[in-house]
Each structure stands twice: as structure tokens, then as C-alpha cells.
Amino acid sequence: MVSYDFPDEAGHFGPYGGLFVSETLISALAELREAYERFRNDPDFQAEFRDELAHFVGRPSPVYHARRWSQLLGGAQIYFKREDLNHTGAHKINNAIGQALVARRMGKTRLIAETGAGQHGVATATVAARYGLDCTVYMGSVDAARQRQNIYRMNLLGAKVVEVESGSKTLKDALNEAMRVWVTNVDDTFYIIGTVAGPHPYPMMVRDFQAVIGQECLTQMPEYAGRQPDVVIAAVGGGSNAIGIFHPYIPYENVQLVGVEAAGHGLDSGRHAASLQRGVPGVLHGNRTYVLQDADGQVIETHSVSAGLDYPGVGPEHAWLKDTGRARYVPIDDEQALKAFHDCCHIEGIIPALESSHALAEAVRLAPTMGKDQIILVNLSGRGDKDMHTVAQQSGQQWG
Ligand SMILES: *Cc1c(COP(=O)(O)O)cnc(C)c1O
Numbered sequence: 053m054v055s056y057d058f059p060d061e062a063g064h065f066g067p068y069g070g071l072f073v074s075e076t077l078i079s080a081l082a083e084l085r086e087a088y089e090r091f092r093n094d095p096d097f098q099a100e101f102r103d104e105l106a107h108f109v110g111r112p113s114p115v116y117h118a119r120r121w122s123q124l125l126g127g128a129q130i131y132f133k134r135e136d137l138n139h140t141g142a143h144k145i146n147n148a149i150g151q152a153l154v155a156r157r158m159g160k161t162r163l164i165a166e167t168g169a170g171q172h173g174v175a176t177a178t179v180a181a182r183y184g185l186d187c188t189v190y191m192g193s194v195d196a197a198r199q200r201q202n203i204y205r206m207n208l209l210g211a212k213v214v215e216v217e218s219g220s221k222t223l224k225d226a227l228n229e230a231m232r233v234w235v236t237n238v239d240d241t242f243y244i245i246g247t248v249a250g251p252h253p254y255p256m257m258v259r260d261f262q263a264v265i266g267q268e269c270l271t272q273m274p275e276y277a278g279r280q281p282d283v284v285i286a287a288v289g290g291g292s293n294a295i296g297i298f299h300p301y302i303p304y305e306n307v308q309l310v311g312v313e314a315a316g317h318g319l320d321s322g323r324h325a326a327s328l329q330r331g332v333p334g335v336l337h338g339n340r341t342y343v344l345q346d347a348d349g350q351v352i353e354t355h356s357v358s359a360g361l362d363y364p365g366v367g368p369e370h371a372w373l374k375d376t377g378r379a380r381y382v383p384i385d386d387e388q389a390l391k392a393f394h395d396c397c398h399i400e401g402i403i404p405a406l407e408s409s410h411a412l413a414e415a416v417r418l419a420p421t422m423g424k425d426q427i428i429l430v431n432l433s434g435r436g437d438k439d440m441h442t443v444a445q446q447s448g449q450q451w452g
Pocket of ligand 1: 143246289433
């Protein structure tokens with residue numbers, strides 16, 4: 053076992069992470085850092101978090117042996133960690149609950165969040181209702197036009213959705229607007245970030261909340277499969293479901309960690325979201341990490357069939373895991389992900405999220421190269437109900 057203790061006091065994962073924000077945000081982040089440092093070591097806070105995960109989310113989520121698919125592929129045994137069975141259908145709720153509990157203990161009465169595909173907005177609206185907090189979600193108007201159903205969900209849950217009309221009217225503009233609103237309302241407002249990105253302490257805090265995924269696997273795999281996996285695979289958008297399952301396994305040197313980035317139309321097409329494979333170190337959204345940018349340093353527009361992977365940056369801890377070689381990052385394109393999506397439906401009776409389908413596709417590629425007594429554990433980060441429209445469209449069908 054190797055020891056691993058990142059980030060440092062200032063939020064650095066090696067040369068990545070840190071805190072690159074305007075003067076006006078420094079004190080808000082300092083307040084959050086101090087509060088979280090207290091709650092992080094507070095048994096009372098941890099007990100409440102665990103209780104909410106058990107009774108509101110339905111944790112622990114099971115691990116599942118994909119027997120038929122493993123047999124058909126003729127190699128390693130594939131297991132799924134079933135985050136798709138969580139309340140609201142994905143891993144994002146783990147983090148939303150954690151941050152809402154921090155907000156409540158800090159005496160904040162209002163949650164704000166930004167959302168691109170809408171999934172983090174729905175998770176935030178859900179916990180706001182659960183804890184009786186006011187909630188506003190910022191969304192680029194271009195994204196909003198594509199996500200009517202998630203907007204309706206957020207409204208049903210009592211949240212206000214504000215459409216942002218600046219810039220490209222997508223996720224990054226929604227993020228800037230949420231930051232601006234936070235700065236001017238810091239006294240009563242808590243900003244919930246949905247992935248392991250943003251300025252310190254967000255990448256650490258979100259990781260800590262999502263690490264429950266891997267912690268459960270550490271006890272479930274020996275019980276159910278007889279031992280720990282040889283390979284753990286997860287899709288990487290901002291990187292929260294991946295770090296959640298990777299982090300507890302980092303000290304286990306014999307367990308390979310594989311992050312799957314969206315290769316969209318192909319890594320050489322210029323239409324992908326593979327920040328770790330094709331990006332360069334730079335600063336995005338308050339931290340230093342790998343960023344997809346052009347020669348002039350302008351952030352590039354990304355593409356993936358899966359909205360949740362469509363992000364030009366990546367959490368700084370992944371940048372560090374990549375550079376140190378502890379994890380490796382590989383591409384899966386739209387077509388490969390869609391094939392894995394359909395196969396998972398037919399063979400296992402599970403409709404996976406398109407994000408998770410990227411991780412499944414890598415498992416399908418790897419399994420036949422491994423022995424029948426070896427084990428691949430895939431983080432099935434979410435269910436695919438939200439993706440019906442996209443999948444039907446990709447198959448040239450009408451839906452809804
Ligand atoms: C949002 C989302 C992702 C991508 O976000 P990460 O922070 O990289 O985990 C992956 N899977 C599902 C189901 C999602 O909703």
C-alpha cells in the first residue's frame with residue numbers, strides 16, 4: 053500500500069488545483085474552507101451525512117455481476133457499481149447532500165448552482181426541497197432549450213431556474229453568473245458545485261463526499277466477488293464519479309485505475325471532450341488543471357453525445373493522477389458508447405446513462421484481453437432514462 057495525502061493545505065494536487073479567483077471571492081472561500089475543515093472531522097456531521105445517504109438516497113448501492121455480458125465477451129468478469137439505483141438516478145446526489153448539510157450548518161438559507169445538462173441542477177433542487185432551503189439554478193439559455201424536462205423537474209421541486217443569455221449561453225456562462233451572484237450574496241447563499249472542479253476546497257470536498265462509492269466497493273467486492281478488482285473503470289466529465297470510486301483504491305497498487313474521456317467524433321476530429329488526453333495545463337474555473345484550449349489560450353467548444361461529459365476542463369486531482377501514472381485515461385467515442393449502451397440494455401436488462409456507457413465500452417474492449425478469473429469493476433454512474441431522446445435521435449427515430 054502506498055500512502056496518499058492530497059491536496060495540501062492550499063488545495064494543491066502536485067502542480068494542479070489551488071485557488072485562482074478574484075479578490076472578492078477569497079473571503080467566501082476562506083469561510084467555506086474553515087467550516088468544512090471543522091465538519092470534515094466532526095462525528096456528528098459524518099453521522100448525519102451517512103444517515104441521509106442510507107434513508108434518502110438508498111445507500112449502499114449494490115455491486116452487480118454482469119454475468120451474461122462477461123460470458124459473451126469471454127474474458128474478465130465485469131461488475132457494476134450501481135449508482136444508477138440512487139434516488140434521482142445518479143451519483144450526483146451524494147455530493148449535493150454533503151454540500152447542503154455544510155450549507156445548513158453554516159447558517160445559509162439559499163442554495164445556488166449552475167447546470168449544463170441539468171442533472172446537477174435537479175440534484176441541487178432535490179436537496180433544497182429536502183432541507184427547506186431556497187434554490188436558484190443558473191443555466192445557459194442554449195442548454196435550457198435542450199433540457200426542458202429537467203427544467204420542469206427543478207420547478208416541480210420548488211427551484212427557480214434562471215436562463216443566462218451572456219457569451220455562448222452554455223455551462224461556462226451559467227458558471228460565471230452563479231459566481232457573480234455568490235459574490236454579492238455571500239451572507240445567506242451557498243454555492244453548490246457539481247463536480248470535483250472549482251477553487252479549493254471544492255475539489256477536495258466533492259471528492260470526500262463521492263468517496264463513499266469506492267469505500268463501499270472496498271467491503272462489497274471481497275464479500276460478493278471474493279476479492280478486490282484488477283481494474284476499476286469510470287467515465288470522466290469533471291471527474292466526480294471517477295474520483296469517488298478511484299480514491300479509496302489509490303493505495304491499492306495492484307488495482308489499475310482507468311478514466312474514460314469522451315472522444316466524441318474522434319480525438320483528431322477536434323470534436324471531443326478529452327481534456328486530459330488533448331488538453332494542456334492552464335487555469336479554468338478557479339483551479340489549475342488540463343484544459344482544452346486553442347493556440348491563443350481560448351477555451352475550445354467541446355462535443356460529446358453525452359451532455360454530462362461535455363466539459364473543457366477536468367478536476368485537478370485527475371491531472372495529478374495522470375502525471376504520476378497512478379491512473380490512465382483513455383478515449384471512447386460516441387459510436388462506441390452508443391454500442392455499449394444498447395448492448396447493456398439487451399444483455400443485462402439495465403438502461404445505463406450515456407456517460408456511464410463510455411466506461412462500459414472500455415470494459416468491453418478490455419475484458420477479452422484478460423483472464424476469466426480477473427475482475428473489472430465499472431462505475432455505473434447513472435441510469436439512462438434522461439437520455440431516451442438523444443438515443444432515439446442518434447438511431448434516426450422519433451421519441452416523445
Ligand atoms: C454528470 C454525470 C457524469 C459526469 O460528471 P463527473 O463529475 O465526471 O462524474 C457522469 N455520469 C452521470 C450519470 C452524470 O450525471
